[in-house]
Amino acid sequence: MTWLIALLPLLLLALGFPIYVVLLASTSTIAMIYMDIPLTLVPQVMFGSLDKFTLLAVPFFIFAGEIMSEGGISRRIVEWLLSMVGRLRGGLAYATIGASEFFGAVSGSSPATVAAIGKLMYPALLRGGYSDRFSLGLITSSGAVASVMPPSIVMILYGAASEQSVAALFAGGVVPALLIGALTVSYIGWASRRQTPSDEHRLALPLVWQATRDAVWALGTPIVILGGIYLGIFSPTEAAGVASVYGIFVTMAIYREVDIAGLWRITLNSALLTSQILIIVAASGVFSWLLTVSGIPQALVQILGGSAQTTWTMLLLVNVFLLIVGCFVDPVSAIIILTPLLVPLMQSLGVDLVHFGIFLTVNLSIGMFTPPFGLNIFVSQALFKAPLPTIYRGLVPFIVLQLIALAVVTYVPEVSLTLADLVRK
Amino acid sequence: MRVVLNILEHLMAAVIGCGFLFALALNFANVVGRYVFHAPIYWAEEAMIFTFAWCVFLGAALVALRSNHLRVELLDWVLPEKARRALAILIHLVTIALMIFVAWHAWSLVEMVERVQQTSIVGEIPMTVPYGAVLVGSTLLAFASLVRTIELITGIEKPSEPGPLPP
Numbered sequence: 001m002t003w004l005i006a007l008l009p010l011l012l013l014a015l016g017f018p019i020y021v022v023l024l025a026s027t028s029t030i031a032m033i034y035m036d037i038p039l040t041l042v043p044q045v046m047f048g049s050l051d052k053f054t055l056l057a058v059p060f061f062i063f064a065g066e067i068m069s070e071g072g073i074s075r076r077i078v079e080w081l082l083s084m085v086g087r088l089r090g091g092l093a094y095a096t097i098g099a100s101e102f103f104g105a106v107s108g109s110s111p112a113t114v115a116a117i118g119k120l121m122y123p124a125l126l127r128g129g130y131s132d133r134f135s136l137g138l139i140t141s142s143g144a145v146a147s148v149m150p151p152s153i154v155m156i157l158y159g160a161a162s163e164q165s166v167a168a169l170f171a172g173g174v175v176p177a178l179l180i181g182a183l184t185v186s187y188i189g190w191a192s193r194r195q196t197p198s199d200e201h202r203l204a205l206p207l208v209w210q211a212t213r214d215a216v217w218a219l220g221t222p223i224v225i226l227g228g229i230y231l232g233i234f235s236p237t238e239a240a241g242v243a244s245v246y247g248i249f250v251t252m253a254i255y256r257e258v259d260i261a262g263l264w265r266i267t268l269n270s271a272l273l274t275s276q277i278l279i280i281v282a283a284s285g286v287f288s289w290l291l292t293v294s295g296i297p298q299a300l301v302q303i304l305g306g307s308a309q310t311t312w313t314m315l316l317l318v319n320v321f322l323l324i325v326g327c328f329v330d331p332v333s334a335i336i337i338l339t340p341l342l343v344p345l346m347q348s349l350g351v352d353l354v355h356f357g358i359f360l361t362v363n364l365s366i367g368m369f370t371p372p373f374g375l376n377i378f379v380s381q382a383l384f385k386a387p388l389p390t391i392y393r394g395l396v397p398f399i400v401l402q403l404i405a406l407a408v409v410t411y412v413p414e415v416s417l418t419l420a421d422l423v424r425k
Numbered sequence: 426m427r428v429v430l431n432i433l434e435h436l437m438a439a440v441i442g443c444g445f446l447f448a449l450a451l452n453f454a455n456v457v458g459r460y461v462f463h464a465p466i467y468w469a470e471e472a473m474i475f476t477f478a479w480c481v482f483l484g485a486a487l488v489a490l491r492s493n494h495l496r497v498e499l500l501d502w503v504l505p506e507k508a509r510r511a512l513a514i515l516i517h518l519v520t521i522a523l524m525i526f527v528a529w530h531a532w533s534l535v536e537m538v539e540r541v542q543q544t545s546i547v548g549e550i551p552m553t554v555p556y557g558a559v560l561v562g563s564t565l566l567a568f569a570s571l572v573r574t575i576e577l578i579t580g581i582e583k584p585s586e587p588g589p590l591p592p
Contacts, residue, residue, distance in 0.1 A: 005464050012495050013496065014499060014500070015500065015512065015516070016496050016497060016498060016499065016500050016501065016512065016516065017496060017516050017520075018489075018494035018496045018516075018520070019451055019494070019495050019496055019497075020485070020494065021494075021516070021519065021520050024523055024527065025523050028523065028526060028527075039526075039530045040530045040531075040534040040537065041525055042526075042527060042530050043530055043531035043534050043559040043560070043563070044556070045532055045558060046527070046559050047478055047555045047556060047558070047559055048475065050474065050478050051474055051478075051555070052474075052480060053470050053473075054450070056452075056473055056474065056477060059445065059477060059480075060449065060452070063449070096491060115508060149486065171480050179564065187436040222587070226431075226531075233450075233460070234456065237452070238452060238456050239454075240452065240457065241452035241453055242451060242452075242456060243452045244449055245449065264442060266442065266445055267442045267445050268438055268442050268445075270445065271441045271442075271444075271445045271480050271484050272487060272488055272493070274445075274477070274480065274481060274484065275480065275481050275484025275485045275487070275488050275496075276484075276485075276488055276493065276494060276495055278477070278481040279481055279482070279484075279488075279494075280495065281481075282481065309504075328499060329497055330495055332495065333495055338544070372502075373497075373498065374501070417571060
């Protein structure tokens with residue numbers, strides 16, 4: 001039975017079955033052959049896995065991100081950053097990083113960030129004299145920070161699956177996200193040392209003031225979301241809902257860039273995105289129930305624990321494994337499937353589960369732009385009509401940078417836990 | 426056939442969209458109720474979860490009609506067109522069988538909670554509501570796969586719409 005539990009899902013996954021079918025079909029088959037249980041448990045557990053208030057943050061944050069990227073909020077953030085750093089050597093590249101961090105603090109989606117920021121910055125970067133390869137690498141990789149910077153869809157799913165506080169996970173993601181940004185900024189500083197700065201963006205205080213005034217509603221969004229959570233006013237789910245209403249207000253009433261038809265389109269889009277994710281969560285409940293009763297996670301702990309590895313090498317192995325998984329499977333599916341499997345292992349190693357959630361997120365966010373199947377790569381390919389080899393080559397330095405960040409986040413727990421502990425206590 | 430399908434798709438989209446906006450409004454009303462009027466809506470959390478259960482299961486069927494479910498697309502890159510089509514048909518046939526299996530047991534479950542008149546703990550909403558979402562959703566998922574199978578076999582495919590981007 002153990003072999004079937006391990007091999008059947010892998011086979012179906014490789015054949016290209018939808019993830020929710022992989023989970024449901026393997027569980028149902030094994031339950032019918034080996035177990036004497038009432039099968040009404042299957043639909044019951046499917047709904048039971050969705051029956052968590054925390055998970056409602058997923059649709060709300062998706063909606064908030066969608067309406068803000070369509071309603072001119074991302075454009076204003078980009079213009080605001082350009083008004084300040086556009087004149088510097090490497091300024092356009094800095095603005096891309098800054099805008100991705102900012103947009104990540106509004107949206108929890110990595111490809112949406114690539115699309116929103118990339119559409120605005122790619123033409124500007126090319127006009128500013130950056131090579132096609134560098135621009136594509138920068139844009140494709142910089143979206144990844146959105147799933148590390150709170151709010152993060154991936155972290156909500158991890159929190160729901162591992163019963164960790166989403167607020168603590170969000171807090172834990174802030175420093176790692178800034179660390180990734182800082183590393184990238186230093187690399188850009190070095191890479192653009194011989195570049196002539198663009199004349200397109202003059203640094204003038206009145207312009208900065210105007211851009212700030214124009215962007216003030218956009219800049220308020222992260223404050224509404226994170227401030228609300230950390231002042232203890234809202235739960236993450238309520239904050240997500242309030243951010244959505246704030247998004248509707250700003251884009252429809254203040255900026256007037258979204259009309260009723262637009263609102264309906266954004267709502268449907270968000271609902272379908274939500275279904276794509278939560279149907280996997282529903283199916284995974286049945287699968288992780290099977291894992292638990294079969295005792296596979298515990299067996300894994302015993303086998304790996306008995307191999308006398310140190311925590312240090314074990315974390316290295318887990319990270320390498322996750323990086324390989326991330327090359328083929330999207331972070332949402334990976335986190336839903338792997339959390340119940342890996343959490344007992346981490347507990348046996350004495351790794352803090354919030355810390356694990358953070359480096360798991362950082363790791364899988366790298367998978368979004370590693371060849372061959374990182375989703376962000378295809379977003380760039382589609383948006384900018386760019387050839388894949390150029391994107392692949394452009395990504396290399398950024399992959400190295402983020403691997404360095406991953407190592408720091410994995411082996412220095414304080415990077416994640418200092419802020420998270422403030423929330424937990 | 427196409428006309429019926431279009432009407433069904435629009436109907437599902439309308440239910441999902443209204444459900445989504447309803448949950449959004451309810452969440453906001455609850456927050457305002459609690460902090461401004463000190464009167465939280467006690468049944469709000471359950472109602473939101475049940476609404477989203479319906480949105481998710483109906484939405485999943487709509488996503489299936491557009492072949493947009495998350496999956497590992499490894500073989501799409503290496504298989505020739507014919508083999509890819511055959512594999513896609515196989516996947517849909519397995520999905521149909523699986524969803525009929527889920528719908529069958531969801532039906533028993535709905536019947537059971539109906540018999541014992543089981544309701545939710547706080548809002549006393551009948552539990553046939555959330556379990557009904559699983560029943561209707563799995564039935565529609567089977568139907569969606571059937572439609573896709575027919576489209577693949579006859580070669581009459583609706584031009585695919587660009588899907589939304591998963592996080």
